[in-house]
Structures are given as C-alpha cells and as structure tokens.
Amino acid sequence: xxxxxxxxxxxxxxxxxxxxxxxxxxxxxxxxxxxxxxxxxxxxxxxxxxxxxxxxxxxxxxxxxxxxxxxxxxxxxxxxxxxxxxxxxxxxxxxxxxxxxxxxxxxxxxxxxxxxxxxxxxxxxxxxxxxxxxxxxxxxxxxxxxxxxxxxxxxxxxxxxxxxxxxxxxxxxxxxxxxxxxxxxxxxxxxxxxxxxxxxxxxxxxxxxxxxxxxxxxxxxxxxxxxxxxxxxxxxxxxxxxxxxxxxxxxxxxxxxxxxxxxxxxxxxxxxxxxxxxxxxxxxxxxxx
Numbered sequence: 001x002x003x004x005x006x007x008x009x010x011x012x013x014x015x016x017x018x019x020x021x022x023x024x025x026x027x028x029x030x031x032x033x034x035x036x037x038x039x040x041x042x043x044x045x046x047x048x049x050x051x052x053x054x055x056x057x058x059x060x061x062x063x064x065x066x067x068x069x070x071x072x073x074x075x076x077x078x079x080x081x082x083x084x085x086x087x088x089x090x091x092x093x094x095x096x097x098x099x100x101x102x103x104x105x106x107x108x109x110x111x112x113x114x115x116x117x118x119x120x121x122x123x124x125x126x127x128x129x130x131x132x133x134x135x136x137x138x139x140x141x142x143x144x145x146x147x148x149x150x151x152x153x154x155x156x157x158x159x160x161x162x163x164x165x166x167x168x169x170x171x172x173x174x175x176x177x178x179x180x181x182x183x184x185x186x187x188x189x190x191x192x193x194x195x196x197x198x199x200x201x202x203x204x205x206x207x208x209x210x211x212x213x214x215x216x217x218x219x220x221x222x223x224x225x226x227x228x229x230x231x232x233x234x235x236x237x238x239x240x241x242x243x244x245x246x247x248x249x250x251x252x253x254x255x256x257x258x259x260x261x262x263x264x265x266x267x268x269x270x271x272x273x274x275x276x277x278x279x280x281x282x283x284x285x286x287x288x289x
Contacts, residue, residue, distance in 0.1 A: 002053070003161060003236050004064050004115060005146035005223060007216045008123040012254035015117060016220045017054050017064055018267065019247045020150075020238045027246060028052075031262050031276050036090040042260050042278055043085065044249070051082025055089040056260060058278050060119035060253045063089050063097075069151040071111035071135050079105070081112045094118060094129055094140070101131065101138060111135050115143055117253070146223075151243075152233060160234045168223050224248055225267055237268050 003018045019028075029045040043055035056062040065085050084101075091097045094116050101114075114131040121128070130143040146165050150157040224236055225248075231239035238245045245268075250261040258278035263270050 002066055002149050003146055003224065003238075004066065004148075005165060005220050006117070006128060007145075007220060008121065009216070009254075010123055011256070012060070012252070013117055013121045013128075014217060014220070014253070015054075015062055015064065015249075015251040016224050017249040017251075018224050018236060018238070018245045019053055019249070020243055021246045022243050025246070027264060030264060030274055031260055033276075033278075039090040039092065040278065041089045042258075042276055043089065044247070044262060046080075046082050049080030049082045050086070051080050052085045053082060054249050054251070055085050056251055056253065056258060056278065057089050057092065057119075058258070059092045060121075060258055061089075061092055062117040062251055062253060064115040064117075064147075066113040066115070066147055066149040068111035068113060068132075068134070068149065070154055073110035074107055074135065076108060078110055079108045081109055084109070084112070084114065088114070092119060094131075098131065098138075098140065101133075106133055106138065107135075109133060113147065113149075115147060117251075119253075121253075150233070157234060160229075161236055164226065164228055164236070165223055168219050168226075171219075221250075227268065231268075237266070239266075 002020055004015065006013060006015045026047045029047060031042050031044045034041050034043070039057055039059070041055055041057040043052040045052055053065045054063070063085050065081060067081060084104075087104075088097050088100055091100055097114070097116055111134050112132070116129045116131060118126045118129075120126055128143040128145070129140055130147065131138065131140050146161060148154075148158045148161050227235045227237055227239075229235070231237070233240050236245075245266050247265065248263040248267040252259040252261075260276045260278075262274045262276070264272040264274070
C-alpha cells in the first residue's frame with residue numbers, strides 16, 4: 001500500500017512517496033549512504049528484508065517500488081522485492097536496469113512495479129517509466145502521476161486518490177512545467193501564515209522547514225498529507241485498523257542538488273524529519289536512456 005506522485009520542472013524533478021505498511025512491521029532505518037561498484041546512492045532500509053522502496057543515486061536517477069497485491073505470488077520461496085531497489089540503484093540508465101532485471105530469477109519475486117526516474121529527466125526531456133513484473137512477463141510503459149498500490153479495494157482507492165490528486169492540482173492551478181524544483185525559493189524570515197489544516201501544516205513544516213513559494217511542491221505535499229475524505233483506507237495519509245502510512249519521502253533532483261527529505265512515522269503526527277544530500281552539485285556524468 002503506497003502512493004507516489006511527482007512533478008517535472010525545467011531543471012529536474014521531484015518525487016513524493018507515502019509508504020504504507022502493517023502496524024506490526026518494524027519501522028525502517030533512516031536513509032543511509034551506500035557505494036556499490038563506484039556509484040554512490042542514498043536510501044532508507046527496511047530491517048525486515050534488508051532492501052528499500054525508494055533510492056536515489058549520484059547521477060540523479062531514482063527508483064521507487066510498488067507492490068501489486070492483487071496478483072497471486074508464486075508458490076516457492078520468495079525473494080524480498082525491496083532487494084530489487086538495492087541491487088538496481090547503482091545502474092545509471094533504464095536500459096541497464098532492464099538488462100539487470102532480465103538476469104534475475106523473476107519467478108521468485110511477487111508482482112511489482114518499479115518506477116524509474118532517469119537522471120536527465122525534466123519537463124522537456126524524458127519520461128517516468130513503470131517497469132512491471134506481473135508474475136509472467138516484464139513490460140515497460142510510460143507512467144502517469146500518481147501511482148497507487150493497495151492490498152484492499154484497489155480500484156476504489158486508486159479512483160478516489162487520483163480524483164483527489166487532480167482536484168488539488170486544479171485548486172492550486174498547478175502546471176507541471178515550473179521553473180524550479182524548490183532549490184531557489186525566496187526564504188522569508190517570518191513566513192506568512194498558510195491557510196491549511198494542522199495535518200498539512202505539520203508535514204509541510206517537517207518537509208521543508210521554510211516558507212514554500214513553489215506552488216507545485218506545496219500542492220503535492222498537501223496531497224500526501226491529506227486525510228480526505230476521512231482518515232481511512234481511502235485517504236493518502238492512510239489509516240486502517242491493521243495498517244497505516246509509516247513514512248513520507250521527498251526527493252529533489254535538479255542541476256544544482258540531489259536531496260532526500262524523510263519523515264519517519266505517520267506523516268500526520270511524526271516529528272522525526274531528516275534531510276540528506278548526495279551532493280550540493282550534481283555529478284556531471286549523465287547517461288541518457
């Protein structure tokens with residue numbers, strides 16, 4: 001159960017990710033720095049499987065993992081899908097990721113979708129790709145924001161969250177071709193009050209720790225903090241008797257920076273905000289898909 005959305009700008013992209021899990025599952029470890037085959041990357045770590053659901057590497061390529069619960073898993077010992085992110089994030093292009101996937105014993109993985117955000121991605125260049133394994137075939141399609149997974153009522157949850165996502169964009173008149181990705185915002189010493197509810201105000205403060213003048217980021221941050229229509233299985237900040245949203249991750253990949261903001265715990269109540277940077281400046285070596 002997860003919700004991921006993104007925006008594209010002239011200088012890069014941003015990704016917003018709510019991770020939903022069972023209440024009995026251990027909280028993930030905060031993002032850590034890794035180096036694999038000479039490629040540095042950043043990701044939070046799931047203590048259960050040792051993998052992750054989101055990662056960004058030094059070239060500016062990012063990967064997100066969504067489970068597909070509706071497909072019956074294979075009747076054999078399974079490999080944790082989170083290990084896919086860990087093993088693939090050192091690749092620097094979609095072509096290399098697909099080649100690496102084809103070498104894996106995919107029949108031992110439950111169904112999944114990998115979202116790939118190429119290092120060169122902007123509003124004018126490239127696409128977000130969904131690499132899907134349905135248990136039988138590996139396919140790649142262009143992805144459309146938002147992407148949603150849910151272990152229950154998938155069609156209902158998807159339709160509601162997509163409609164809510166679109167209504168927020170219309171409300172804020174968001175155009176996903178802005179001039180910036182939150183890296184050159186005007187910082188006010190005394191930010192003007194924002195007319196939003198306490199939940200949204202909390203997560204916005206945690207995620208940005210400054211006045212947000214980028215209406216695109218503000219709109220999607222509000223979307224991921226939302227309890228519409230009520231705190232439930234339908235809301236993006238999800239609450240059920242057995243499961244809830246356990247973290248919020250915000251990636252910023254621009255020409256000037258690679259950054260990961262991470263909120264550990266349910267984003268409507270957690271105060272555990274952390275911010276990580278791969279580099280103040282992006283690596284100059286970029287591979288085009």
